[in-house]
Amino acid sequence: MAKRSGKYLYSIRSANGVLVENLQVYGKSRAEADEKIRQMYWRCEILSCKLVADLDTRAPNLKMQWVRPAPRAAG
Template identity: 70%
Template sequence: MMNLPGKFLYTIRSANGVIVENLQVYGKTRSEADKKIQQMYMRCEIISCNPIQDIRTRVPHLKMQWVRP
């Protein structure tokens, strides 16, 4: 996985066992984002982490066409 600066989407298990999904954290690197998660949720277990693509670089899924009334 590449370490691109941006947002990372996390799913974690907190210290009391609760699953927390869709946590978005900014970091220059994945390790920096991991440190921020560990600071916010002490003794948590990171279940998954995925980089979020910048919306400006994503390719749209739909082709849009303007229609004049």
């Protein structure tokens, strides 16, 4: 398992057989994310997991500036 921090998307089958999809969990690694899922859903079966947001590769630092809207003409 690779050590990649980020957001992981899971599909699981809970202990009582219910299919739960689109679970999103943050973790420093896939193993940590799996552990968090197993803490929330005891005795679950992990059907699929994929990395959806990699936190190791950060977006470029963007500078944002608020621009005041132009005044409306009376009329």
